[in-house]
Amino acid sequence: MERHFDEELKDLHKYILKMAALAQEAIFKSVESLKNRDKAQAQAVIDADSKVDELELIIDERCIDLIARYQPMAGDLRFITTGMKINAELERIADLAVDISQRVLEIADKPLLKPLIDIPKLSIIAQNMVGDSIDSFIKKDTELARKVLYSDSEADNLRNLVQKELINDYMLKDVKSADRAVPLLLIARHLERICDHSTNIAEDVIYMLSAKVVKHHPEKLEDKNNGLI
Amino acid sequence: MEKIVTKNLNLWYGSFHALKNVNSIFEANKITAIIGPSGCGKSTLLRTFNRMNDLIEGVRTTGEILIDGTNALDLHADMVVLRKKVGMVFQRPNPFPLSIYENIVFGQRVHTNSIKRDLLDKIVEDSLKSVLLWTELKDRLNMPALRLSLEQRQRLCIARLIAVKPDILLMDEPCSTLDPQATARIEELMRELKNNYSIIIVTHNMQQAARVSDDAGFMLLGELVEFGKTEDIFTRPKDKRTEDYITGRYG
Numbered sequence: 199m200e201r202h203f204d205e206e207l208k209d210l211h212k213y214i215l216k217m218a219a220l221a222q223e224a225i226f227k228s229v230e231s232l233k234n235r236d237k238a239q240a241q242a243v244i245d246a247d248s249k250v251d252e253l254e255l256i257i258d259e260r261c262i263d264l265i266a267r268y269q270p271m272a273g274d275l276r277f278i279t280t281g282m283k284i285n286a287e288l289e290r291i292a293d294l295a296v297d298i299s300q301r302v303l304e305i306a307d308k309p310l311l312k313p314l315i316d317i318p319k320l321s322i323i324a325q326n327m328v329g330d331s332i333d334s335f336i337k338k339d340t341e342l343a344r345k346v347l348y349s350d351s352e353a354d355n356l357r358n359l360v361q362k363e364l365i366n367d368y369m370l371k372d373v374k375s376a377d378r379a380v381p382l383l384l385i386a387r388h389l390e391r392i393c394d395h396s397t398n399i400a401e402d403v404i405y406m407l408s409a410k411v412v413k414h415h416p417e418k419l420e421d422k423n424n425g426l427i
Numbered sequence: 428m429e430k431i432v433t434k435n436l437n438l439w440y441g442s443f444h445a446l447k448n449v450n451s452i453f454e455a456n457k458i459t460a461i462i463g464p465s466g467c468g469k470s471t472l473l474r475t476f477n478r479m480n481d482l483i484e485g486v487r488t489t490g491e492i493l494i495d496g497t498n499a500l501d502l503h504a505d506m507v508v509l510r511k512k513v514g515m516v517f518q519r520p521n522p523f524p525l526s527i528y529e530n531i532v533f534g535q536r537v538h539t540n541s542i543k544r545d546l547l548d549k550i551v552e553d554s555l556k557s558v559l560l561w562t563e564l565k566d567r568l569n570m571p572a573l574r575l576s577l578e579q580r581q582r583l584c585i586a587r588l589i590a591v592k593p594d595i596l597l598m599d600e601p602c603s604t605l606d607p608q609a610t611a612r613i614e615e616l617m618r619e620l621k622n623n624y625s626i627i628i629v630t631h632n633m634q635q636a637a638r639v640s641d642d643a644g645f646m647l648l649g650e651l652v653e654f655g656k657t658e659d660i661f662t663r664p665k666d667k668r669t670e671d672y673i674t675g676r677y678g
Contacts, residue, residue, distance in 0.1 A: 201675055269634055271661050271673040409663030 203268050207277060210264065213257050214281050214288075218332040220250050221288040224295035225328060225392060229321040231299055232385065233314070235306045240299035250292040257285040273406075280406035284335060287395045287402070291328060294388045294395070301381040301388070311368060311378040317386055320356045323349065324392040331399035340407050344419060346400035347412070353393035360386040429493075430455040430595060430625040431476060436490035438471060438480065445471045447649040449490075453642070455594075458617055458626045460640035460657065462633060464677060468649040469629045473597050475499075476627070477513035478506065494595070511538060514588035518600040520580035522572035522587070527564055530572045530583055531555070534591035554586040557623075558616060578609035582616065589620075596620065598628040602635065614639045633673055637661045645669045 224243050231240035261282045264270065270278055327346050334343035364383050368375040401413045412418045431453040438446035445468050453459050461469040474480045475492060478499060492499040499509055511534070522530050531551045535542055551568065555561040560582050564570075572583055581601060588596060598617075602610040617626055617639055630636050636643055637657060644654040645668070653660060653669045664670045671677045 203675070271633065271637070272664050272670045274674050275662060 203264075203270075203274070206264055206268075207274065210257070210260055210278070210281055213253065213260065214284060215332075215336065217250070217253050217257060217285060217288045218335075220246070220253065221292045221295070222325070222328060222332070224250065224292045225298075225321075225325055228295040228298040228302070229318075229325065231302045232321075233318065235302070235310075237303055237306045240302040240306070243299040244296050247292055247296045250289055254285055254289040258282060261285075276406045276409060280402045283402045284399050287398050291392050291395045294392050297388045298385050301385050305378055305381045308378050311364075311375060311382065314382075316356050316360045316363070317382065317389070320353060320360065320386060320389045323353050323356065324389045324396070327353070327393050327396040328399075331396040331403065334400055334403045335406075338403075338407055340404050343400035343403040343407075347397050347416075347419060350393055350397045353390050357386045357390035428455040429453075430495065431627075432491075432493040433472075433475075434491040434493070436472075436475065436492060437488065438468075438475060439485075439487045440483065441485040445649050446475070446488075449651045451644060451651055451654050453625060453627055455625045456621055456623075457641040458621050458628060458639055459642040459644065460636035461627065461629045461644050461646060462631075462636050462672070463646035463652075464672065465631075467646040469646045470599055471649075472646065472651075473515075473599055473627060473629050476595065476597055477510050477515060478504075479515065481506075507538070511591050512593055513595045513597060514591070514593040515597040515599065516581070516584055516588065516601045518603050520577060520584050520604070522575070522580050522583050524571065524573055526569045527555075527572050527575070527583060528568040530587050531590045534587060538591060550590050554590040557589050557620070558582040558586040559612075559619075560586060576609075578605055578612065581605065581609075581613060585616070585620070589624075593624065595625045595627065598626060600630055601628065603631070610635070633661075645672060647672070 224246065227239055228243045230236065231243065261278050264278055265275075268274070327349050330342050330349075331346045333339065334346065361383060364379045364386075368379045398413075401411075404410055404412050410418060410421075429452050431451075433449050433451045436446055436449040437444070447468075449472060461472060463469045471480060475488060476494070476499065480486045480488070488500055490500070494509075494513065498504070499513075523533060525533070528551055531554050532542075532547045535547060535550060552561060552565070555564060560579065564579075572580065575583060581604075585596070602613050605613060614635065617628070620626060621641075628636070628640065640657045642655065643657040643660040645652045645660065645664070645666075647668055653664060653666045655665075659665075660669065661673060664673065668677075
């Protein structure tokens with residue numbers, strides 16, 4: 199039986215997808231601005247963040263409104279509560295894109311400390327993880343969500359590599375390099391945090407689809423018997 | 428602790444198979460809700476526990492209903508003892524056209540030939556206290572019960588049950604005629620009562636089942652489709668039929 203509630207849930211789904219598109223666009227543009235040392239593009243990411251903030255509030259309000267009016271149960275309840283959490287994760291991802299853009303503004307006019315190799319690799323992993331986590335939500339695909347969770351260690355390793363290189367090969371050898379090295383260090387950190395938020399989204403998607411809490415319980419990921427319905 | 432255990436319970440009204448192989452465990456000192464669409468057999472199941480269906484012509488029951496280990500379906504079961512142990516609250520409060528006092532002691536008078544007045548007074552006071560009516564009614568005990576509000580009448584009916592010291596309270600849609608405030612107060616009362624009684628409630632109100640029960644079972648077409656902890660049934664049901672029903676997709 200088609201319910202009026204289904205229309206409302208579809209609307210909420212559309213809003214979350216819009217939020218996801220804005221967050222993905224913010225990361226993409228911030229990474230591009232870093233590659234091209236493009237201050238205008240970095241600034242554009244910072245300016246666009248207010249739209250993301252506005253949408254976050256709209257989605258939260260919608261979710262609260264649906265809970266109050268429909269008192270959802272089971273899969274509906276999990277969809278709405280997961281929607282609220284994903285909304286918050288996407289907003290944080292967009293904020294981190296703003297942070298990256300701010301670092302770009304700090305270094306854009308200075309000579310490049312070193313050719314960027316690992317940071318672009320990390321940025322690709324971050325964008326893929328965010329993309330896959332959102333796709334797992336759209337396609338209701340727990341396998342894809344699991345793939346996101348398994349990708350996180352790669353991001354952590356790359357972040358550590360960047361950190362080690364910048365500290366050992368540059369900052370410790372030449373203190374004056376710090377003002378160019380620290381922003382790069384932070385960018386690696388921001389990208390790695392973006393990956394963390396996408397793993398949160400993936401964990402939320404697994405909960406939404408299978409009612410299984412894998413957050414803080416990585417061992418449950420191995421248990422494939424998670425199809426509820 | 429297990430209070431009621433049903434094993435392969437089947438019931439027919441003539442040729443209509445109303446309960447199909449119901450296997451379930453109702454725990455002591457818990458509130459268990461039975462939910463399901465109209466005609467699914469939930470009231471029938473409830474009424475098997477004190478064999479009220481026996482009053483309907485053409486009823487045939489097979490299987491076992493173990494209440495504290497004793498089969499209530501045993502042909503030699505003492506109905507008076509069973510119905511004293513397993514009391515029922517109905518959808519519409521049904522006080523007798525007697526005084527408040529006489530409603531509460533009615534069961535005592537049935538079960539005991541002569542009983543002293545001060546003992547009856549004590550039973551009335553204790554029973555009304557346990558349904559939180561004593562303070563408001565203690566000076567009006569001789570008032571006709573039919574002059575009470577619907578909520579008060581429903582509380583009185585619960586007090587009337589409690590007076591005969593049952594173990595199990597069966598409640599068939601006990602709040603369906605009450606407004607939201609009265610419903611909330613009856614639900615609070617149920618939470619109080621579960622400390623001393625095992626409660627089984629049949630309700631169409633999904634939110635009520637979710638709010639008030641510890642365990643819940645979903646019935647469909649005479650079958651107990653799913654039974655488990657209420658939080659699991661309402662957030663992560665295992666059976667698609669349960670999911671469809673509690674999210675309003677059934678039908």
